[in-house]
Amino acid sequence: MPFKGRVPWNKGLRKRIKKTCMVCNRPFEVIESRKNQRFCSLSCWYKYSRGKPRIKIRKVNLTKEQLYDLYWNKKLSMYDIAKKIGVVYNAVRQWMLKYNIPRRTYSETAKLRHFSKETREKLRKIALKSWKNNRARRLKHLEKLHTNEEIIAKRLKSLRKRPTSLEKKFMEIIEKHNLPFKYCGDGSVLIGYKNPDFVCTNGAKVCIEIRARNICRVFQGESPEEWARKRIEHFKKWGWKCLVFFAYREHSKFRFVLSEDEIVAKIKEVV
């Protein structure tokens, strides 16, 4: 229960604004926060609002056929339809969903758009520029991958176990006949960014490649002879002579195409 004669703490502190009533033209006072008040009393407001028309909600309903015609035959966008009918975009979207009308794909929409010749040229230039930039970046990255010796050695190391059983077999031959070659298939020696299997240790620029014939077919998609030719050509470019020896798999064991004596003779020919 409020005490009689109690004075509110903010009495007289609030600013009061003098206004006149819109209906009865009587002056009245309002506090500042209600400065938009137009009537002196509720009864005046009733008098004012009685004769006024209420806000009407316009109900528009399109049939499925009408909407389909606008969208697919007249090729209007959903935004355009909304503008034309006088509803919001979301209403049109809801109708489309309700009537299960398919919508245009991005490419179909893009075809409907008509750019001027200048705009098209501009867009083309922008696309070309970005494509070139991306291409340059990609090539730079590839070049780094294929020319950085550290990266190549690392990759070869992780690629597979080295030496392979075939390489081990060849190492045995080298040891047995005391040939001046050493194993380097683990990426320790790179000639023109490519890694041969064996290199000569007595100073001659000779390297040896060993390959199982089936590997060429499966991994390179080319014949072993083709692979050998490319390999020899590559090392030749850098001033190296390359010998290629093929092997094949027989009963889960590798066997060289040439016999041991033939291999040794071929190597001794060069060194």
Ligand SMILES: [Zn+2]
């Ligand atoms: Zn009034």
